[in-house]
Amino acid sequence: MIAPFLSQVLRISVPYLFAALGGTFSERGGTINIALEGILLTSAFAAAVTTYFTHDPWLGLAAAVLAGLLTALLHAVICVTFRADQIVSGIAINLLAAGLTKFLLKEIFGSSSNSPRVEGLPEWHLAGVGGIPVLGDILRSPLLLLAAIGVPVGHFLLYRTPFGLRLRACGEHPEAADALGVSVTRIRYTGILISGAVTALGGAWLALDQHSFTDGMSGGRGYIALAAMIVGKWSPLGAAGGCLLFGAAETLQIRLQGGAVPTQFIQMIPYLLTMVVLAGFIGRAAAPRMSGVPYRKEE
């Protein structure tokens, strides 16, 4: 009973984990990334279309990362180079992604709602570990494994490497970073691009696990990931905790149904939890100090 529950929590959390990890890299560098939702959508779309035409889900995965990078690049150009409002840019990109994927879906497959079925990533059958509950599930799925590895690696990168230090400096005190010879523009670009590539893995999971692309299939997951990141105080490990919490709430919502409690109430659980956690339990939300503020180099 407990093992299938945990496996389901993990599966549901995968897109959250990637998107929240991605969001952390963007926001630590000082750029708010609401565009996570749009990145999930464009990358899921790219994964489905590429896999459909090449019959190779690994190429689909690569295409997803490329699409994520391009979408993030757009956000970076608008926010860093043009110093536009980061929230507005994020919303614009999300709207663009929703419209563009629908339009291209219609052009390519003749339906603006669904793509045909595509192959998914192969499962790995490692001798000896496949039978172990939960751990076996992680080792079986390439993307689940990548998420499990990605979180600690991301944490290490952010807190134990020179690049991580510079990235955080650009989010906390860009003038100081600049004075020390760090190119704030370049570092912020890098952070946003990492954000796009990592989030795209979540989008690829959505399309390849479902074996198709459905219009609007990101379904607000980018925003939930953003909330998870805030719950986790902008650190990869904390954000992962937030993601698992939301994943658990959603699993509970799925499992509890059909009992005495009305569906409508059970459907609210994840959202209620989001509000309760955001409002009450995390204490002071320690956002990077200069997150959301474009940096203008003094000349």
Add this chain to the structure above:
Amino acid sequence: MKRAARWMGWVMFGALALLPLGCAKKQDSKPVASTGPRVGLVFDVGGRGDQSFNDSAWRGLQKAQAQLGADIANVVEPGEGSDRESALRGLAAKDLDLIFGVGFIFTDDIDRVAGDFPGKHFACIDYALKDGAAVPPNVLALKFKEEEGSFLVGALAAWLSKTHRLGFVGGMDIALIHKFAAGFQAGAKYADPNVNVIVKYAGVTGDAFKNPTKGKELALGMYSEGADIIFHASGATGQGVFEAAKDQKKLAIGVDSDQWRPEYDGVVLTSMIKNVDESVFQAVKAVKAGAWKGGVQELGLKENGVGYVYDAHNHRLIPAEIHDRLEALKARIISGEIKVPKE
């Protein structure tokens, strides 16, 4: 730096300006030549390609095009909720002989638009009747006795289940979908009084019909709780149910259209079909013959409005003896001997 920025701004502006050109070219390449009635249609949430409800309606239109020479160029896949009424309104303003809204969700929209365009004919699939309110005179409400078809697939599932546990994945938690659930449960209990049916819904909004990720997780949960056959009535969400069944090597029952496809061979036990295509076709045919009339049309097993699939693709999953029992059951529902509950 500044110059580069300005230059990039112009490039982006140019790209945006060119975008509509690319789109516009595509629009008028559709064939228009036709002699029959001109028909408009607005799709439901799941949209074209849902392999289910909407595709069934689309097949009906294609048949009308092929056999009646109908002009079916005016079909719309709306996006969010508010687009539905404006899509209907846009079609009503055109010179069309009949306009379809596919899905219960159009009920209120059609009422409003039909009131504003009393000279136009409308048809609404799964129109939701309201207590005390009459269907507008220029609206044809096409309804189906889903509970009857669901009763049959419920009995079939109960006879074939090894675990005596079945699942039902509904789309949106509403009266229309409760009919499927009620019929399925009643049929299952009729066939096997000890059977246990787990009933779950994907959500409480229209989006519940296009959330395959949720559908997959709901189904995986049911299979892990011991269910071995799941019936879904959830539009495109059901694609996730099939993925889960394929994954777990269990069975699933499709809905609305025959949902067997080569990639789901051995996974789709049968489908509870709603002959939406036939009702769409008949409505267009009536328009062509000048015999169109509004009102409520309710189609059950007797009228061949609902049914189940038994063909070359799934007959190896259903023993002949079980099929005979199912046909006998069908005859008893048609004769009125068995009354199937709607709730």
